[in-house]
């Protein structure tokens with residue numbers, strides 16, 4: 606069972622979000638165990654204060670290192686950061702971290718270690734937590750959130766749905782966007798004709814060879830257009846480059862024709 610711990614000063618943030626969908630299912634099936642810890646329970650400050658002014662001046666408050674270290678020792682039953690890091694993936698959420706992606710979600714979903722998410726608030730967390738306690742620093746995107754809690758939730762959701770048994774149709778998870786560095790193909794459902802907007806004919810043909818080819822083409826063209834960074838990775842493999850060339854040649858020729866007739 607994957608054991609997940611969240612360190613926060615706002616435990617109530619998680620009240621409803623862990624009670625729905627795949628996270629709820631993973632808890633009910635005992636595939637995942639999640640514990641929320643209030644950092645204020647791990648400070649020696651008599652007023653349960655967990656922040657202080659920044660050394661060197663500057664605006665705002667910085668979270669003190671003590672509650673983060675104490676909490677990780679408590680969760681892992683250790684007394685040193687080295688021992689805690691051996692037993693747990695200690696993930697510091699920060700805009701200064703490595704950008705979260707599907708590959709990291711897959712890696713974390715397979716870990717045998719406990720996962721501990723450290724959520725910051727205010728101006729962030731004393732850098733000694735990053736340097737001496739955390740095993741990795743993760744950002745969920747190039748923007749600044751008010752706290753690490755939404756980031757922890759995003760990452761936990763992405764991890765949990767990769768654990769076999771959580772999502773009913775595991776095959777659907779394996780074929781989603783970002784697998785093989787391609788976005789997923791677009792999906793359609795009933796009705797076939799909605800206000801005159803029609804489902805692509807090929808999907809109604811019943812010819813699975815043609816449908817597979819159409820879907821692969823859409824994956825390649827959409828990735829090429831929207832996510833050149835992913836597309837670059839996809840064509841690193843020679844066989845992928847050949848496939849991409851074939852589909853894109855037609856696509857680029859069609860776009861040229863459309864431009865000329867406009």
Ligand code: SAM
Pocket residue numbers: 698699700701723724725726727728729730743744745746747748749750751752753754756
């Ligand atoms: N002053 C910090 C900076 O500019 O890097 C931002 C602090 S932010 C207001 C407070 C907390 O939100 C951070 O300590 C971190 O835990 C979390 N956070 C904000 N943006 C994030 C992001 N993109 N990814 C992950 N965590 C984030």
